[in-house]
Amino acid sequence: MVKNNDYFWLFMIITLAVLAVRIIVNENYPLRLGLDLQGGLQVLLEADVPPEEPITAEQMQTVRRIIDDRVNGFGVAESNVQVEGDRRLVVELPGIDDERQALELIQGTALLEFVDTGNFSLPPEECVRTSLNEGKPSPCELEGGRTITDTLTFPAPQYNTVITGDGIANAVVEIPNPGRYIVAFDLNPAAAQLFEAHTRANVGRFLTIVLDKRVISSPEIQAVISNQGSISGNFTLEEAQTLALQLRYGSLPIPLKIVANRQVGATLGTISAASSIRAGTIGLVVVLLFMAIYYRLPGFLADIALLFYVLLNFAIFKYMPVTLTLPAIAGFLLSTGMAVDANILVFERIKEELRRGFTLPEAIVAGFDRAWSSIRDSNVATLIICLILFGFGRNFGASMVQGFAITLAIGVFISMFTAVIVTRTLVRFIMGSGAPWLEKHRRGLIGL
Amino acid sequence: MFQYIQRRSLYFAFSAILIGLGIAAMVASLITSGAPFRLGVDFLSGTRFEYQFVEPANELAIRQVFVQAGFENPTVTSLQGEGLENAWQIRTSFALPEQVQQVQAALIATVGPVKADATRVDSVSPSVGAEVTRSAVIAVLVSAGIILFYIMFSFRQVPNPFRYGVCAVAAMAHDLLVILGFAAITGMLLGWEVDALFLTAILTVAGFSLQDTIVVFDRIRENIARRPTENYELTVNRSVLETIHRSLATQLCAMFIMVAILLFGGASIKPFIAVLFVGLLSGTYSSIFTAVPLLVEWEKRAMAQAG
Numbered sequence: 001m002v003k004n005n006d007y008f009w010l011f012m013i014i015t016l017a018v019l020a021v022r023i024i025v026n027e028n029y030p031l032r033l034g035l036d037l038q039g040g041l042q043v044l045l046e047a048d049v050p051p052e053e054p055i056t057a058e059q060m061q062t063v064r065r066i067i068d069d070r071v072n073g074f075g076v077a078e079s080n081v082q083v084e085g086d087r088r089l090v091v092e093l094p095g096i097d098d099e100r101q102a103l104e105l106i107q108g109t110a111l112l113e114f115v116d117t118g119n120f121s122l123p124p125e126e127c128v129r130t131s132l133n134e135g136k137p138s139p140c141e142l143e144g145g146r147t148i149t150d151t152l153t154f155p156a157p158q159y160n161t162v163i164t165g166d167g168i169a170n171a172v173v174e175i176p177n178p179g180r181y182i183v184a185f186d187l188n189p190a191a192a193q194l195f196e197a198h199t200r201a202n203v204g205r206f207l208t209i210v211l212d213k214r215v216i217s218s219p220e221i222q223a224v225i226s227n228q229g230s231i232s233g234n235f236t237l238e239e240a241q242t243l244a245l246q247l248r249y250g251s252l253p254i255p256l257k258i259v260a261n262r263q264v265g266a267t268l269g270t271i272s273a274a275s276s277i278r279a280g281t282i283g284l285v286v287v288l289l290f291m292a293i294y295y296r297l298p299g300f301l302a303d304i305a306l307l308f309y310v311l312l313n314f315a316i317f318k319y320m321p322v323t324l325t326l327p328a329i330a331g332f333l334l335s336t337g338m339a340v341d342a343n344i345l346v347f348e349r350i351k352e353e354l355r356r357g358f359t360l361p362e363a364i365v366a367g368f369d370r371a372w373s374s375i376r377d378s379n380v381a382t383l384i385i386c387l388i389l390f391g392f393g394r395n396f397g398a399s400m401v402q403g404f405a406i407t408l409a410i411g412v413f414i415s416m417f418t419a420v421i422v423t424r425t426l427v428r429f430i431m432g433s434g435a436p437w438l439e440k441h442r443r444g445l446i447g448l
Numbered sequence: 449m450f451q452y453i454q455r456r457s458l459y460f461a462f463s464a465i466l467i468g469l470g471i472a473a474m475v476a477s478l479i480t481s482g483a484p485f486r487l488g489v490d491f492l493s494g495t496r497f498e499y500q501f502v503e504p505a506n507e508l509a510i511r512q513v514f515v516q517a518g519f520e521n522p523t524v525t526s527l528q529g530e531g532l533e534n535a536w537q538i539r540t541s542f543a544l545p546e547q548v549q550q551v552q553a554a555l556i557a558t559v560g561p562v563k564a565d566a567t568r569v570d571s572v573s574p575s576v577g578a579e580v581t582r583s584a585v586i587a588v589l590v591s592a593g594i595i596l597f598y599i600m601f602s603f604r605q606v607p608n609p610f611r612y613g614v615c616a617v618a619a620m621a622h623d624l625l626v627i628l629g630f631a632a633i634t635g636m637l638l639g640w641e642v643d644a645l646f647l648t649a650i651l652t653v654a655g656f657s658l659q660d661t662i663v664v665f666d667r668i669r670e671n672i673a674r675r676p677t678e679n680y681e682l683t684v685n686r687s688v689l690e691t692i693h694r695s696l697a698t699q700l701c702a703m704f705i706m707v708a709i710l711l712f713g714g715a716s717i718k719p720f721i722a723v724l725f726v727g728l729l730s731g732t733y734s735s736i737f738t739a740v741p742l743l744v745e746w747e748k749r750a751m752a753q754a755g
Contacts, residue, residue: 036716039565043545044576103545259573261545267565271531272714283708287701294697326717327645330709334652334724337702344697352690374666377602378659384594385655389648392587397490397572397580398644405648 009425017308020315029318032078033094034325034403037273039266040094041102044396047087048257055087059254064089067106089256090396099263112165112247116198117208121218128210130161162198162207167191171247173240174230181240184230185247196226209243216243260396276329283333284310287340295347297438297445301426302343302419309339309411309418316410328403335411338382342419345371360435368424375420379412386412453685456741463622463738470629477632485628486635488643489570491584493577495543497551498527500535500566501559509559510536517551519543525639529715535566537639542573584647591651595620595658602662606669611746616661619731619739623657624650626730627723634719645720653727660695660735665743667691680751684744688736699732 023029035042045067047055060083068081071093080092096102115130122128171185187195199207199221208218209231217233235243288306291299313332317324350367358366386409393402431438438445474484489496507524514522519540527535543551548569556562572580599616603609627650634640667687675683706725710718 036714046575099545100549103549258545258571260576261569261571263548263567263569265563265565265567267563268568272716275712275714276709276717279709279711279713280705282712283705286704286708290701290704326714327648327720330717330721330724333705333709334702337698337705340701341694341698344694344701348694348697374663377662381598381655381659384598385591385651388587388591388594389651391590392583392644392647395576395580395583395644397576398583398647401644401648404645 003428006425006428009421010429013308013422013425017311020311023315023319024311026318029321031314031318032321032323033269033273034323034328035092035094035262035264035269036326036400037269037276037324038095039264039269040092040096041099042093042262043091043103043106043258044084044260045089045091045106045256046259048255049087055254057083057086060087060089063254063256067091071102071106084394084396088259088396095266103258112168113210113213114162114164114195115159115208115210116162116202117159117206117218119205121206121220122208122215124215124217126215127213128208128215129156129158130210130213131158159208163187163191163194165247167195168247171244173237173244180232181235181237182230182232183235183240183244183247184228185244187227187229189227192227195229196224199223199225272326276326280329280333284336287336291340291343295344297431298343298347298350298423298427301430302340302347302423304426305343305418305422306336306339308422309336309414312414312418313407313411316414317407322406322410323403324407325400325403327400328407331404331407332411335408335415338379338412339415339419341378342371342375342415343423345374346420346423360439361432364427364432368420372420375416379416382412383409450689451685452688453681453741453744456737456745459737459741463734467622467625467629470625470632473629473632473636477636480636485631485642486639488641488646489539489572489577490644491577491581491642493542493572493574495540495548495569495571497538497540497548498535498566498568499538499552499555500532500563502534502561502563504534505536505559507536510538510555513554513558514538514540514551517547517554519551528638532715543571545571580644584644587647587651591654595654598658603665606665608747608750611743611750612665615739615743615746616658616665618742619661619734620654620657622734622738623653623727623730627653627727630723630726634722640719640722646723649720649723649727652724653731656728657731657734660731661739663694664688664691664735664740668740668743680747681744684740688740692736695732695736699728702728 047060047063049055064081064083067089068079071079071081071091078092078094080090082090084090091106093102113130115128117128167187167190169186169188171183174182174184176182203221203223205221206218207221209216217231219231219233231243284306288303291302291306293299295302313335316322317332322328346367349371350363353363353366354360386405389401389405390409392398393400393405477486478484507526511522511524514524523539525537525539527537548571552562552567595617596613599613600609603612603616606612631640631642631646635642664687667690668684671678671683671687671690672680703725706721706728709721710725713721
C-alpha cells in the first residue's frame with residue numbers, strides 16, 4: 001500500500017526535521033522571551049497633544065527613532081520600540097533591572113542645556129560634561145561619541161550649565177533674509193533672569209547649546225539676552241526647524257505621556273519560565289504515554305508525529321521569531337491538544353471501519369479520508385477564533401492575548417501537516433506493509 | 449445498548465444547579481463589590497502593584513503608605529500560594545511611573561524591604577482601559593456573528609436546521625454561564641480577576657464547545673440517513689456512543705496538559721488555564737448532556753404534536 005507519494009513525503013519530513021533541528025541549535029536564532037518570562041519594562045506612550053491636533057506618520061517615526069536611539073544607548077539587548085496606531089508608541093525593555101533610569105530615559109524629553117564654554121566654540125556632535133550631573137560621563141560618551149578629552153585637558157573639562165530646556169517657553173524658526181535661518185526663542189521669567197546675568201557678564205564668549213550632553217551649536221554671545229534671544233548659525237531650513245523643535249520639546253517633536261505600563265521583576269519571570277517548561281514537558285509526556293497506551297501502534301506513530309510537531313513549532317518560534325509569553329506557551333500547548341485530537345479522530349474512524357469488517361489497509365485509507373472533513377472544520381473554526389483574538393490583542397492592554405492567538409494559529413497550521421500527512425505516511429509505511437501479519441498475529445497492537 | 453438519553457431530566461437538573469450557583473455568586477459579588485466579577489485593570493483601568501516583602505507585612509501599614517501617597521481607597525489583598533510568602537497585591541487608581549517609584553520607596557522605608565526582583569506593576573490609564581473594553585465588546589459581537597453564520601452553514605443540510613442551531617447555541621450558553629459563574633466564585637474566594645485573558649478563554653471555549661456539539665450532531669445526521677426507520681431516540685443514543693470515544697480521548701489529552709500547567713506552571717497563568725479547563729470540561733459535558741437531550745426533547749414534542 002506504500003505509494004510513490006509516500007516516499008516523497010518521507011523525504012520531505014526528514015528534510016524538514018533536519019532543517020528544524022539546525023534552526024533550533026543555531027544560536028543566531030535566539031528564543032525570544034516576553035516580559036513575563038524574563039522580567040522587564042513595557043511602556044505605552046501617547047502623544048500629549050490635543051486630540052484635534054493632527055500628528056503625521058513622519059513625526060511618529062521621528063519620535064520612534066529618537067526613543068529607539070535612547071534605549072539602545074541603555075544597553076538593553078532586545079529592546080523594541082514600535083509605533084502603535086496614529087499617536088502611540090510601545091517601548092519594550094525586557095530583562096532590565098533599573099526601571100527608574102529606564103523610565104527617565106524614555107520619558108525624559110531629552111535634556112537641553114545652555115552651557116558656558118568660555119572662549120571655546122565646540123564643534124557639533126561633541127560630547128561634553130556639565131555641572132548639572134557633576135561632570136560624570138554621559139551616555140553620549142559611553143556610546144563612544146567624540147569628547148574633548150582626547151584633544152585638550154585630562155580629565156575632561158566640566159562646563160557650567162547656565163539654564164536648562166525647562167526655561168524655554170517657545171522657539172520658532174525665523175528667516176531674516178532669504179536663505180538664512182535663525183532660531184528665535186522666548187524664556188520664562190526665572191530663566192530670563194539667569195540668562196541676562198550670564199550674557200551681560202560674558203559678551204564675546206561662547207554659549208554652547210547641548211542636548212543630552214551632545215553639542216548642537218556653539219554660538220558667540222553677541223548681546224545681552226534676557227527674555228528673548230536667537231541662535232544664528234549655518235543652518236539649513238531643516239536643521240533650524242529641528243533645533244526649534246528640540247528647544248521646545250527637548251528632543252522629541254511631540255511631547256509624550258505614559259498611558260500604560262507594565263513592570264515585571266526578573267525573578268518572577270525566571271520562575272515563570274522554569275515552571276512553564278516543567279509543566280509543558282510533564283503534560284506532553286503524559287499525552288504521549290496516553291496515546292501509546294490507548295491506541296497502541298498507531299498511537300506510538302502519532303507520538304512520533306507529535307514530537308516532530310513540537311520540533312517544527314520550536315523552529316518556527318525561533319525563526320520568525322515569536323515572542324514567547326505565558327499565554328503564548330498556553331496557546332502552543334492547547335494547539336498540541338488539537339494536533340492530538342486530529343489523530344484521535346482518525347484512529348477512532350479506523351477502529352470503526354475495522355469493526356465494520358474492512359481490512360486494515362482499507363480501514364486506514366477510509367479513516368484518514370473520512371476524518372479529514374472533521375479535522376478541517378475544527379481547525380478552520382480555531383483559526384477564526386485566533387483571528388478575532390489577534391484583532392482584540394492589538395490593544396496594548398490586551399497584548400498578552402496576541403501571543404496566545406499567534407502560537408495557537410501556528411500550531412493549528414503545523415498540526416494539519418504533522419497530524420495528517422506525517423502520521424499517515426508513518427502509518428502507511430509501518431502498518432501498511434505489515435498489515436497481514438498485524439491482522440493475524442498482533443491485533444492488540446492495532447488497538448482491537 | 450446503554451440508554452443514557454432517557455435520564456435527561458437528571459442532566460438538566462445538574463446543569464441548573466451548577467449555573468444557579470454561578471449566578472448566585474455573580475449576584476452576591478454585584479451586591480458586595482458593585483460588579484458581577486472582579487474586573488482586572490485591563491478593563492477597569494488603574495494600577496495593580498504586587499510586592500513581596502522580605503518580612504511579614506501589615507495590611508494597615510501598606511494601606512497607609514498608599515493613602516499618604518495620594519491614592520484614595522486602595523484595595524490591599526494578601527496573595528496566597530507557593531512562592532508567594534508575604535506577597536501583597538494593591539489596586540489603586542491609575543498611577544504614573546513616578547508615583548510608582550515614590551510609593552515603592554515609601555513602602556520600603558515604612559513597611560520593610562521588598563524583593564525587588566519579585567515586583568510586578570501593571571498600570572492602565574482610563575483611556576486605554578476604555579479602549580480595551582470597547583474592543584472586547586467588538587470581539588464578542590464579531591464572534592457572535594461568526595458563530596451564528598457557522599451554525600447556519602454547518603446545519604444547512606439537516607431537516608429542521610433551526611432546532612439544531614438553537615440546541616447548539618444553548619449548549620454554548622450553558623458553558624459560558626458555567627465559566628462566568630466560575631469567574632464570580634473564584635473572584636470572591638481567591639481574588640482572581642476577569643482580564644483580557646479571561647475574554648480569550650471565553651471565546652476559545654465558545655468555539656470548542658460549538659465544535660464538540662457539531663461533531664455529535666453530524667453523526668446524528670449521518671445515522672438518520674443510514675437508518676431512516678429506526679426510533680429517533682435510539683439513533684441519537686447510538687450516535688452519542690459512537691462519538692464519545694473521540695470526545696473523551698480528546699478531552700483527556702487536553703486535561704493532561706492543563707492539569708500539568710495548573711499543578712506545575714507559572715502562577716500568573718493559572719486563572720486563565722483554570723477557566724479554559726472548566727470551560728472545555730463543560731463543553732464536552734454540554735454537547736452530550738445538554739445539546740443532544742434538548743434536541744431529543746424538542747423533536748419528540750414536535751412529533752407528538754404532529755402525530
